[in-house]
Amino acid sequence: MKPLYTPTEFEEAKSRSPLPFECECCHSTFYRTKNEIQKTIRRQALGNPRRNDCKYCSRKCGFESKYTGSNILCEQCGQLCYKQARHIKIHKHHFCSSSCAATYHNSHKTTGYRRSKLEVWIESQLKEKYPTLPVDYNKTDAINAELDIYIPSLKLAFELNGIFHYEEIYGTLESIQENDSRKFQKCIERGIGLCVIDVSHQERFTPKSSKPFLDIICNIINKKMGWHMGNDPIPTPSQGVMLNLHTHTTIKR
Numbered sequence: 001m002k003p004l005y006t007p008t009e010f011e012e013a014k015s016r017s018p019l020p021f022e023c024e025c026c027h028s029t030f031y032r033t034k035n036e037i038q039k040t041i042r043r044q045a046l047g048n049p050r051r052n053d054c055k056y057c058s059r060k061c062g063f064e065s066k067y068t069g070s071n072i073l074c075e076q077c078g079q080l081c082y083k084q085a086r087h088i089k090i091h092k093h094h095f096c097s098s099s100c101a102a103t104y105h106n107s108h109k110t111t112g113y114r115r116s117k118l119e120v121w122i123e124s125q126l127k128e129k130y131p132t133l134p135v136d137y138n139k140t141d142a143i144n145a146e147l148d149i150y151i152p153s154l155k156l157a158f159e160l161n162g163i164f165h166y167e168e169i170y171g172t173l174e175s176i177q178e179n180d181s182r183k184f185q186k187c188i189e190r191g192i193g194l195c196v197i198d199v200s201h202q203e204r205f206t207p208k209s210s211k212p213f214l215d216i217i218c219n220i221i222n223k224k225m226g227w228h229m230g231n232d233p234i235p236t237p238s239q240g241v242m243l244n245l246h247t248h249t250t251i252k253r
Helices: 007-012 034-045 059-064 085-090 098-108 117-129 173-189 207-229
Strands: 018-022 029-033 070-073 080-083 136-139 147-151 156-161 193-198 249-251
Touching: 029 034, 070 085, 080 085, 117 136, 117 147, 117 156, 117 207, 156 173, 156 207, 173 193, 193 207
Parallel strands: 156 193, 193 249
Antiparallel strands: 018 029, 070 080, 136 147, 147 156
16 A cells, blocks of 8 residues: 555544555556555454455556556557566567567478478578579468569579479378469469479489479579570470460479
């Protein structure tokens, strides 16, 4: 209790006279009658005090006093959120919602990727072959759906489709193919050339068995770059390159 009255004022006050206190939560002034104060003092003497006895101006302040934490910035969206002291002490990163937590952890994780070894290897090879060419890997920015490889400057995308895209494995073939169809349609709408490469015949990953897929990708990129810069003539189907890059093309081994 934080009384704002003197002992003399308490003695002179009548039973139902209000006496001032300072709220321990919001620090505003509130009043309790002398009769209520005397009951509180008796309960304290008996060792059975109530939590809110002459401490808080309202139930709201009483409930808020239970929280010992503080407002902290969400590491994903930057929004202020309340965290209890024990959570701040235990956890290294703090988020305003489970959605922000999932987004942050998915973008910062170092294990558990859903990418195949082939995709990771092709990415490393393309970075070596085209160090100055901006390439997006497994991002959704272009069509609001994930593209395995997307080159914004060339408006060119590649999808590496494994066995799940062609055969019924876990009862998901229909939904996967519907998703592939939506990707194709979105690429058409946004003027993106989509090349789909069938990698379902690769039984296990090795650099040797993966090189033909890399060669296909590099060949198309080189032709597209030459076409884009005006150095090469428009490719024809006999050259093994998509003439209409808005056509859904599947290249098989």
